[in-house]
Amino acid sequence: MRIAVIGAAGRMGKNLIQATVESEGVSLGAAILKPGSSLIGADAGEIAGVGKLGVAAVGSIEECVDDFDVLIDFTSPALSIANAAVCAEHAKAVVVGTTGLNDAEKAQLQTFAEKTAIVFAPNMSVGVNLTLKLLAMAAEILGDDYDVEIVEAHHRHKVDSPSGTALRMGEVVAEALGRDLKECAVYGREGQIGPRTQKEIGFETIRAGDVVGDHSVWFATEGERIEITHKASSRMTFAKGAVRAASWLADKQTGLFDMQDVLNLK
Template sequence: MKIGIIGSAGRMGQALVDAIVADGHEHAGGVDKDGDLASLIAVSDVLVDFSSPNGLEASLDACVAAGKPIVIGTTGLEERHHFLIDDAARDIPVLQTGNTSLGVTMLAALVEQAARQLGEDWDIEILEMHHRHKVDAPSGTALLLGEAAAKGRGIDLKDHSDRGRDGITGARTSGNIGFASLRGGSVAGDHLVMFASENERIELVHRAENRAIFAKGAVKAATWLARQKAGRYNMQEVLGL
């Protein structure tokens, strides 16, 4: 399978190339800002996008025009980006995720199950740490885990989210999901989801030791997506969860 990379010069670019080759596929090439996107899409069976939110609309439009599936691992997306993804998914297969790691995908499933089974007297807090160069917070993975917890609780994360606590904030709002972000060094990605109740805590943790895990998962997602019909998909569907 020929896999093209959008955002090839970024931190994930070389890791993706290595993962594509290791999995026995062909690296169709890559583009970055102001690159020849149409030419790359023309020679690719499926695209993987780890660029930036600013270029997502152009990538989706080009993939729809060519009828090519696309895996979107870009983080920092806003609500308007998700509307664009939903629109494109009517014509082509689109998989969007805040994290392509297979381990994180399993973690999200566990978080959803725990949130569903535990009552609201269990507070949910999500802590994430990344390298000093990361520009968005909370991380896409933290939000993915927050969405999993919210789904388990049957609530809307937008209406039940606490971020950036500072100063005299008052007591914790019951039922809300809290987020905390740390930045420093070269951390590829650490995530901890804590369920805290009276006198006990449950902690679910994932630590990424190398970006290769994201690249490996992205390649698995791309090869799976290329066999699907038009629609919007996620990593849990790749694993059959």
């Protein structure tokens, strides 16, 4: 599998290139930068600090569409949709790790998946996806007697809130409890709001420093509290998961999948 990495000069892009180099069965086919970047033409391996790879960085996906089999995209919602459209047109697989997509954009991915294979997940970490499985099990067993609160922390530069991972955790718990997250979610609390309702799912957000990503889900009732927590200390965990997803797509022609499919957790 030849992998293309978009945003190759960014923090995540560099990790994706390194993870590709360190993984078996895949190679770096293309590296894409912002149009007009001063690094266009530079060796992608040298940009990522992993040594010369013989892959020159380009300024658009259209310039390298024949050089890869699967695109890994951790950019922005609008750009990810545009890139997925190009990939669908050329029957190239896609791994989308971008967060903050709205319902309409998610529906567009579903449409593109009729023409190509896509893995879309708000968090590519193997550990986080195992955590999602544990959350579903916990919610099913504990039921409505336990209050649910989700606390997440990320670095100061993160632009969406709550994180896509926190929202996915909320969706998993709500589904296990037979609730609609759009109806029961409470995002932050301030002032004289009264006691919490029994079925609400609360979200608390922290943005500070260089926190890579911490997520903790509380199940609390009178007399006890259970916390299921995942902490990421390096973006490499997301990069390795994304490359694993790209490899998994090797024999897939069409369809929209997530990391639960990749890890056989369903």
